[in-house]
Amino acid sequence: MNIARVRPFRTSVGRYAAGPRLRLPAHRASSAVLAGAYPFLATSPCDTGVPVGVDAFTGGLFCFDPWALYAAGDLTNPNVLLAGVIGQGKSALAKSLALRAIAAGRTVYVPGDPKGEWTPVARAVGGTVVRLGPGIATRLNPLDVMPGADASASRGRLLAAIAALTLHRGISAAEHGALDAALAGAERRGTTPTIGHVVAALGAPDRAAARADGVRVEDRLLDGRDVAHGLRRLVRGDLAGLFDGPSTHTLDPGAPMVVLDLSALGSGEDALALAMTCSSAWLEGALAASSAKRWVIYDEAWRLLRQVALVRRMQAQWKLSRAHGIANLMVLHRLSDLDAIGRQGSEARALAEGLLADCSTRVIYRQEADQLAGTTTALGLTQAERDLLPLLPRGTGVWKMPRRTHVVHHVLHPAELDFIDTDAAMRDDNHGGGRDAA
Numbered sequence: 001m002n003i004a005r006v007r008p009f010r011t012s013v014g015r016y017a018a019g020p021r022l023r024l025p026a027h028r029a030s031s032a033v034l035a036g037a038y039p040f041l042a043t044s045p046c047d048t049g050v051p052v053g054v055d056a057f058t059g060g061l062f063c064f065d066p067w068a069l070y071a072a073g074d075l076t077n078p079n080v081l082l083a084g085v086i087g088q089g090k091s092a093l094a095k096s097l098a099l100r101a102i103a104a105g106r107t108v109y110v111p112g113d114p115k116g117e118w119t120p121v122a123r124a125v126g127g128t129v130v131r132l133g134p135g136i137a138t139r140l141n142p143l144d145v146m147p148g149a150d151a152s153a154s155r156g157r158l159l160a161a162i163a164a165l166t167l168h169r170g171i172s173a174a175e176h177g178a179l180d181a182a183l184a185g186a187e188r189r190g191t192t193p194t195i196g197h198v199v200a201a202l203g204a205p206d207r208a209a210a211r212a213d214g215v216r217v218e219d220r221l222l223d224g225r226d227v228a229h230g231l232r233r234l235v236r237g238d239l240a241g242l243f244d245g246p247s248t249h250t251l252d253p254g255a256p257m258v259v260l261d262l263s264a265l266g267s268g269e270d271a272l273a274l275a276m277t278c279s280s281a282w283l284e285g286a287l288a289a290s291s292a293k294r295w296v297i298y299d300e301a302w303r304l305l306r307q308v309a310l311v312r313r314m315q316a317q318w319k320l321s322r323a324h325g326i327a328n329l330m331v332l333h334r335l336s337d338l339d340a341i342g343r344q345g346s347e348a349r350a351l352a353e354g355l356l357a358d359c360s361t362r363v364i365y366r367q368e369a370d371q372l373a374g375t376t377t378a379l380g381l382t383q384a385e386r387d388l389l390p391l392l393p394r395g396t397g398v399w400k401m402p403r404r405t406h407v408v409h410h411v412l413h414p415a416e417l418d419f420i421d422t423d424a425a426m427r428d429d430n431h432g433g434g435r436d437a438a
């Protein structure tokens with residue numbers, strides 16, 4: 001590669017004479033050497049996949065397809081972390097990626113949308129929106145899993161996760177035993193069990209089953225008491241009417257997009273985490289039939305990271321996602337959202353670090369000054385990358401992948417603006433257009 005001497009040049013309107021002629025010696029170096037000297041400028045174009053926007057350094061088109069990059073060995077997994085301060089265009093990028101991926105034959109699943117801002121996007125592509133909340137007739141039975149050899153095991157895992165979430169602690173081996181026995185009892189009824197059936201079975205343990213497990217029936221009743229109280233919250237407590245009956249929806253596995261709108265649940269973190277846990281189980285079952293490549297998008301994921309039980313479950317699902325052709329996209333404000341899960345050295349913290357390690361693409365939008373050091377260490381950014389972070393304009397981010405880094409300005413198509421523009425409610429008094437207030 002040759003960097004030519006800079007010379008004044010002639011254009012159609014006359015001679016270009018903006019400054020004195022530079023008298024630099026010509027410099028000749030191989031692309032490999034220049035790639036070291038100018039890591040941004042010399043990165044080869046990322047041109048496979050759906051168009052995202054413009055590479056800020058080369059002016060070229062930047063495309064992204066986690067499956068293609070994974071297949072080419074550029075990524076160690078297809079998952080993406082997207083972090084940036086509020087209003088920088090994180091959701092807009094996630095929505096564009098979703099819409100453009102659908103055009104390329106992928107499908108998209110949003111397992112929990114706490115602001116209700118994905119509904120117009122799903123409607124635009126003929127997708128399905130399931131809206132959950134108090135007073136809404138929709139019910140999802142999380143125990144409604146695909147019939148099969150591991151149906152009981154996946155119901156058991158789910159019940160344990162729900163119990164841990166409602167009790168705010170891990171559950172003991174004895175509690176696991178009581179829960180498994182109650183589930184087996186509920187399953188013996190013949191129809192798809194519901195959480196109500198499991199709660200009833202916890203309150204009236206089966207004597208023969210207890211004896212077979214070497215436990216007195218009185219002890220089994222005691223073992224299951226806390227768990228029953230926890231689960232009862234979904235049957236008669238503040239979460240009643242959402243997950244405690246047969247599902248009112250069956251899911252079309254071929255739907256281009258499925259959004260679970262949780263905006264009606266309000267700001268309760270427990271309710272949101274429980275809804276996400278139950279809905280992810282329900283969807284796992286409903287979608288297991290389809291093998292299409294799928295984006296699973298956790299917008300506002302920082303809210304979920306406060307619940308260790310949910311993070312544990314998310315990580316287990318992520319481990320399986322590669323086998324199912326799933327790419328997860330996790331949207332945070334800052335990397336320190338991950339620290340909020342737990343103290344250094346704790347199990348929770350290890351889970352958070354695991355989630356980060358499971359995202360081999362990290363897209364960093366503008367960060368506050370106090371986040372720079374932490375972000376730099378967590379992601380192994382270079383000084384040049386770090387210095388960019390506080391300067392990035394809206395819609396522009398550093399895309400860091402194991403073997404390449406790009407600074408990309410996400411270009412929104414005018415047709416996308418109609419259902420991506422979350423500023424509409426701030427600007428217009430009368431914004432209509434079917435959007436839910438965020």
Ligand SMILES: Nc1ncnc2c1ncn2[C@@H]1O[C@H](COP(=O)(O)OP(=O)(O)O)[C@@H](O)[C@H]1O
Binds near residue numbers: 085088089396409423
């Ligand atoms: N690449 C972009 N070009 C132009 N406007 C954008 C771009 N990205 C986002 N916006 C605008 O910025 C606003 C806020 O974006 P949003 O995605 O909701 O931010 P965040 O999710 O980061 O809080 C949106 O209304 C959108 O119209």
Ligand SMILES: [Mg+2]
Binds near residue numbers: 090091092299300
């Ligand atoms: Mg957003």
